[in-house]
Amino acid sequence: MFMSATVSTSLPHIVVVGAGFAGLNFCKTFPTDRARITVIDRQNHHLFQPLLYQVATAGLSAVDIAQPIRAILNDKPNLEVIMAEVTGFDLTAKKVRVGGDGEIAFEYLVLGLGGVTSYFGHDEWAQFAPGLKSLDDALKIRRKILLAFEHAETETDELRRKELMTIVVIGGGPTGVELAGAFAELTRTVLEKDFDRIDPTKARVLLIEGSPRVLNSFPADLSASAQRQLERMGVEVRTGIHVSAIRDGELEIPGETIRAANIIWGAGVSAQPLTRALGVELDRAGRVKILPDLSVPGHPEVFALGDMTALTDRNDRVVPGLSPAALQMGAHAAQTIADEIAFGKRAPVDRAAYAYRDKGSMATIGRSKAVAMIGKLHFSGFPAWLAWLAVHLIFLVGFRNKISVLLQWTYSYLTYKRGARVITGVSGDGPAHSA
Numbered sequence: 041m042f043m044s045a046t047v048s049t050s051l052p053h054i055v056v057v058g059a060g061f062a063g064l065n066f067c068k069t070f071p072t073d074r075a076r077i078t079v080i081d082r083q084n085h086h087l088f089q090p091l092l093y094q095v096a097t098a099g100l101s102a103v104d105i106a107q108p109i110r111a112i113l114n115d116k117p118n119l120e121v122i123m124a125e126v127t128g129f130d131l132t133a134k135k136v137r138v139g140g141d142g143e144i145a146f147e148y149l150v151l152g153l154g155g156v157t158s159y160f161g162h163d164e165w166a167q168f169a170p171g172l173k174s175l176d177d178a179l180k181i182r183r184k185i186l187l188a189f190e191h192a193e194t195e196t197d198e199l200r201r202k203e204l205m206t207i208v209v210i211g212g213g214p215t216g217v218e219l220a221g222a223f224a225e226l227t228r229t230v231l232e233k234d235f236d237r238i239d240p241t242k243a244r245v246l247l248i249e250g251s252p253r254v255l256n257s258f259p260a261d262l263s264a265s266a267q268r269q270l271e272r273m274g275v276e277v278r279t280g281i282h283v284s285a286i287r288d289g290e291l292e293i294p295g296e297t298i299r300a301a302n303i304i305w306g307a308g309v310s311a312q313p314l315t316r317a318l319g320v321e322l323d324r325a326g327r328v329k330i331l332p333d334l335s336v337p338g339h340p341e342v343f344a345l346g347d348m349t350a351l352t353d354r355n356d357r358v359v360p361g362l363s364p365a366a367l368q369m370g371a372h373a374a375q376t377i378a379d380e381i382a383f384g385k386r387a388p389v390d391r392a393a394y395a396y397r398d399k400g401s402m403a404t405i406g407r408s409k410a411v412a413m414i415g416k417l418h419f420s421g422f423p424a425w426l427a428w429l430a431v432h433l434i435f436l437v438g439f440r441n442k443i444s445v446l447l448q449w450t451y452s453y454l455t456y457k458r459g460a461r462v463i464t465g466v467s468g469d470g471p472a473h474s475a
């Protein structure tokens with residue numbers, strides 16, 4: 041079962057679960073003459089998550105930020121792609137369980153399962169405040185917001201119209217800041233000309249953050265700059281405020297109930313629940329506590345990478361849940377396994393330990409607005425936005441590998457592609473109505 045005829049069976053078999061940043065970069069950097077690789081992902085596409093907020097806010101179309109995994113890896117010999125869900129592991133028998141009753145045996149297992157939206161123990165909030173982790177999430181958010189404005193256009197009740205034109209983003213980390221800024225841009229500059237009876241520039245965009253400042257993983261000066269840039273765009277930023285309840289069309293904060301047809305959750309991430317099936321130690325967010333060589337304790341032939349892991353690297357640095365870390369870990373594990381197949385097995389303590397190479401942090405707030413930290417340099421506004429754009433374009437070149445697609449994406453991004461505002465899948469979803 042699940043065996044392709046096109047791969048050589050005399051080579052050691054590596055099973056890679058997840059074609060996100062970590063899994064995909066493992067496949068791209070592994071010398072495929074040393075092993076045969078089976079890549080399993082439950083989606084048929086690799087997703088460029090850093091631009092998901094652009095799809096959610098109608099700046100880009102879904103196809104601009106996703107590409108079929110087969111298309112990315114089709115030039116790799118000895119590699120097959122299977123679209124399926126991995127449902128469990130038997131690490132002793134060296135097998136992964138696939139779907140209901142499938143099994144695939146491995147000599148090496150590489151896991152890059154990523155994370156899921158976490159509601160900090162309030163999973164019931166998910167139905168009222170969608171998170172942003174997949175293309176489906178982004179399209180759901182986009183549809184809901186565009187529908188809300190369509191309904192506001194014909195709504196005669198003033199209060200209800202205001203609710204329909206209120207967008208609340210919960211969580212002032214990079215995702216929340218990017219979303220709030222992009223919603224402000226969408227309402228102030230893009231939708232402005234689309235409607236006759238309502239004035240989208242009067243839409244209320246609120247960003248609520250529990251800690252005292254937005255972007256709290258950035259230095260204080262950049263947090264303050266991000267808040268100023270958001271406020272200048274018309275975003276109401278409320279910090280030090282914890283949401284205590286979310287219901288259909290409303291949320292509660294201390295002393296106030298806010299009615300809003302559009303509530304988006306950008307506050308928390310945890311590891312895929314499947315990490316529990318590994319039977320190894322996890323941290324509070326369900327991430328696997330891996331060894332410095334990126335292997336899973338007690339299983340030197342099993343590697344876990346990217347967002348599903350918790351690791352302090354060989355320089356005593358906590359490895360962040362960011363795409364550069366996932367990419368680097370993919371390349372590191374590929375080197376380790378390739379060396380071992382060529383030169384013989386080693387114990388995890390004798391393998392090279394991973395060190396995170398920090399390329400800086402940035403968060404974009406709008407077109408020409410951002411904050412960036414590269415080494416000791418802090419900058420904000422247009423120069424930071426240019427740096428952000430350059431980094432994302434470089435990523436995209438590697439990701440899509442076609443300069444024509446890159447140009448098309450740049451054009452769409454700079455001109456607010458209208459196609460991204462087409463509402464689909466309305467039947468069954470109903471209006472963004474709550475009252």
Ligand SMILES: Cc1cc2nc3c(=O)[nH]c(=O)nc-3n(C[C@H](O)[C@H](O)[C@H](O)COP(=O)(O)OP(=O)(O)OC[C@H]3O[C@@H](n4cnc5c(N)ncnc54)[C@H](O)[C@@H]3O)c2cc1C
Pocket residue numbers: 057058059060061062063080081082083085086087088089090091092093124125126127152153154155172173214215312314345346347348361362363364366
């Ligand atoms: C909205 C958003 C914005 C972000 N912005 C930035 C940013 O600006 N800069 C930055 O550096 N990072 C950003 N990140 C974080 C970055 O995207 C992650 O760090 C990175 O994607 C982690 O890579 P990964 O390979 O660990 O997991 P992922 O990229 O999440 O890939 C996991 C893969 O595993 C597959 N999978 C999961 N479970 C199973 C299963 N049971 N069976 C089969 N397949 C499975 C999934 O389908 C997916 O393809 C952002 C993340 C989000 C959600």
